[in-house]
Amino acid sequence: MAAAESPSAALRRRDLCSRGIRLAGKMRADVVDLLDAYVEQQGLDASASVAAMEGVPLAAVERWDEQTGTQRLLENLAAYRAFRALLAQMLEEQREQLGEADAGLGRALAAVLLQVSAFAYHLEELLRLESRGIPGEEGDGPPPPPRLSLFEQKLRGLGVLRELAQWAVRSVRDLRQLGKPSSAAGTAPGLAESP
């Protein structure tokens, strides 16, 4: 039998969701600016298609409206943890390629990395609130991918930032669903939690 959410927990959830929405909105705006700067600095074509790359979490989802709150939180958390690692790698590659030549881009990357880390932490808070166990990070995860060429690195960076921008929009939508008064993390929209 589903336990009813206490009023204080519901308030806390809505508050966390509202703050998360603001975080994600700001993050998206910064990622879009970073994407423009990255494309220009790396000499890429903004309209270039980038194939899905291993390790880059895709924001695309089918039947989004049918997801439960827990699914939303877990998928978001997994994505932002992956982006944290990818952005750290991009920052490292950026420093190797350009040194101090383009400190502005490096600073922008670092700022977005910080926001991604903060958002991941925020998602963990939401999961804790829902009394859901927070999945451990995969310290012994898959081996690092083979070293990419410079051009491949640039393309992957483009793909990472594009997917991150999409994820930021998806996260806003996910948190809005979670923040609805009728919503609790474990229930799908319109469906009661199974006993």
Place this chain on the structure above:
Amino acid sequence: MANPVPSACCVVLAAVVVVYAQRHSQQDSHIQYERVGADVTMKCGSMDWDAAVTWTANGTDIDESHLNGSYLILKNVDLSQSGQYSCYEGSSWHLKYQTYLRVGTPPKEPVLMCRSNNYPKGFYCSWHLPTPTYIPNSFNISVIHGTKDMVCEKDAVPKNRCHIRYLQLFSTVKYKVTLTVTNALGKNFTTLTFDEFAIVKPDPPESVVAKPVPNNPRRLEVSWQNPSSWPDPESFPLKFFLRYRPLILDQWQHVELSDGTSHTITDAYAGKEYIIQVAAKDNDIGTWSDWSVAVHATPWTEEPKHLTTEAQITETTSASTSSFMAPPTTKICDKGAVVGSGAMAVCWTAGLVVAAYSVFFI
């Protein structure tokens, strides 16, 4: 027993009708499409070149100067020459050939537009030709998302539109829509490539209402509703842009509103009629809608009070029993003696003050 003679007549008559209809339907069904400016040669069915024939266009005889033997020659055809052309044998006037000539043009590149006004349900594409072809056209649309073909379901109304349901949301993979238009004289196509967010454009807000605020001469209260085509404003909230101006001015004032479906204008010019419009946009993605239908409103104004005339003020002051005699006000406020509305206001004020003193000393 029924009389067989009328029955037999009916059968024969029916047979004649059927044969006649068949012959004419076969001939009537022949349609010939030609380009504007083309030279057209029509043969009179299987008649020899040197056979004596008569051609008609829409029932009117065609002059022999257009004939080359039994062939009809139409040079540099134009749209007005579309119609039914018939060829009759010499003196017997048997119909030997009939065709419907349709003069037109091959299609130019079609104009294609795709838009999502009901995000996240799906999007629609609509199209038209920039110039008419004057002959029937058929349209074929294909939609590809990555490597996946998607079905664009044709709308019953309007006919030049189809819609697609999103199978995925938040995808970075672009959609590619190709529209091909074909007619008897040629074909053409156009392609649009876009991503999911770029085409999101709500319909304008609905039921825009603007009302004066009682006792507030500079306020107007505006309210509106989300467009009914937007399926889930709670999960996908809209933000709004309101613009307003007095009719007498060209410059708009703008206000962007991130939530709510109402706003109070607080800086309206008193007594001036205003025109007001609202637009909508998804809070996070896409572009602004078109402006809503314009509404007009005028801020509240005070009812004009009955103005007390100078004679009434003078009467009131002289009726008092006060020993204080108010100086006559008419002289001060004589219109001939003052210049400008400011001076007049001072006169009236002075008169009222004097009247008040007079009453006080009754």
